[in-house]
Amino acid sequence: MSMKDIIKGKAYVLGNDIDTDQIIPAQHLVYSLSHPEERKMYGRYALSSVPEVQAGLPKGGIKFVEGGEDRSEYDIIIAGKNFGCGSSREHAPVALNIAGVEAVVAESYARIFYRNVVDGGFFIPFETDEHLCREIKTGDVIEIDVKKGLVKNLTMGKQYKLQPLGDVEAILRAGDIFAYARQEGMLRR
């Protein structure tokens, strides 16, 4: 994967402490991640355990993936603090990836989830000091300028600063931890 300079799409907005059980409930962790058809089930059930009132802020009650579908119409997730807390299940970032998520912009991440996103290269996990889940509404069109470190709400005509990706940028740019390790000469092939 080469990192895009511009990521543009519709926003799906969530609050604080979205845990991995909400992202992909444990009963679904049985499907094969390598089987092309079974894999789609992770997209179908992505974010399916988020409580109704918090699903798609500010109003809530918005499905991330329509019933029977495995792709979401939303490309960018906006969230509050501690996104991805809880279990180490990599199925969580994978489910978001299969549903079509290209980037998440959160105030902070739980660490195992963050590592999984970076080392697996599933999408770009941006951080911001802004309380974007109160500024952006589900359905707003968002543009992330990766080089400039800006997130723009095209619907509202506002823009906000992102934090630098920091240490992990090299892994994200390489594609995943394997590509990074090969690039650094740690893996031979």
Added chain:
Amino acid sequence: MGMTLTEKILARHANKKSVSPGDNLWVDVDVLMTHDVCGPGTIEIFRREFGPNARVWDREKVVIIPDHYIFTTDVYARRNIDILREFALEQGIRYFYDVGSPEYKGVCHVALAEEGHTRPGEVLFGTDSHTCTAGAFGEFATGIGNTDAGFIMGTGRLWVKVPPTMRFVFDGEMPSYLMAKDLILHIIGDMGVDGATYKAMEFTGEGISMLSVEEHMTLCNMAIEAGGKNGIIAPDDKTLAFVRQRTNRAFEVVYGDHDAGYESVKVYHLKEMEPVVAKPHSPDNKALVREVKGTRIDRCYIGSCTGGKMEDFKAAARIFRRNSVKVETYVVPATTEVERRLREETMDGETLYSIFEKAGAKISDGASCAACLGGPADTFGRLSGSEVCISTTNRNFPGRMGSKQSQVYLASPLTVAASAVRGVITDPREFV
């Protein structure tokens, strides 16, 4: 300045004289653990990256413990166990605790300790967030995803960013009505579920030295519920005795330096502390038990890595031996060893198993993670509607135990047993 216990272990495994919080290191791994939920995905990534004929870096260091979805008719779940079995055979994995065999163990974090895979001074990674449990043995232990685990399988190494250490000191003697679960729920309630994000949580003090090895495991188990990278306790004599009883492998005990730098130090006075619960739907939603006593419940659950060990059942039996349950109470031993000991160990001349049976609890036929994380629809004790449950498990996120409409309170085995007997949330001090 010296190093903390966590920093010292990481430095040794990166062949460095000293490290500081924030340093990125490549560390050598002593043990990689995986289970039936994340093992198949890990194996897939390992084969994709290292080739179909690749061999794991060390067949004695990859430990495979199926434990999540064991007693189910779900075909996908059963297939995942077949994948583990085939891989273990192909690779000659020495420590594979197969379902349906005499080697079957149950919950991986407890099984790792029982089988001697948790050793002081070592580095343990596992594809499960509660891998931090093993910090109770004075080692660096943390949870990772499939990609990182696949990387370790092929290389025996992983990058780690050195976490700063937060120190928690428990002063005074441990009162009989408190358990490790109360202490850790206090800490999480005080800091929030992200209060220790990417930090090491080190537990120490007189109160900690009074606690058993299993109670140490409970404390470290829930470091992740505060966002911690790892939980850790310097090994004491009983911990070393426990480890030596269960492994012949040599290990080197590591202690933190006296002049180590801690990011923070927080002192708790045990005599001022009370039994607590975490209310729905977050482990940091703390309340004193007396503040919520009388809350109606439909179900009690005693089990999991954090609440299904012998000490947990002994605590519950203290209350159940003279009292019957008023609400459905599910008992799930974490491992086959715990299951066996429930039938062997006695209290006032009666086995714990018989005490639970006579009290009216439903006892699982098999050891596993069971309903702690919901799981397939036919999982023992799983919530399926709008039940209110009080549980010895470690997470009460929305839907965690199987139903989005349910409400879960987390508490110590003493508090859960007391509540089972009254049918409402009850302070264990009414019994002990």
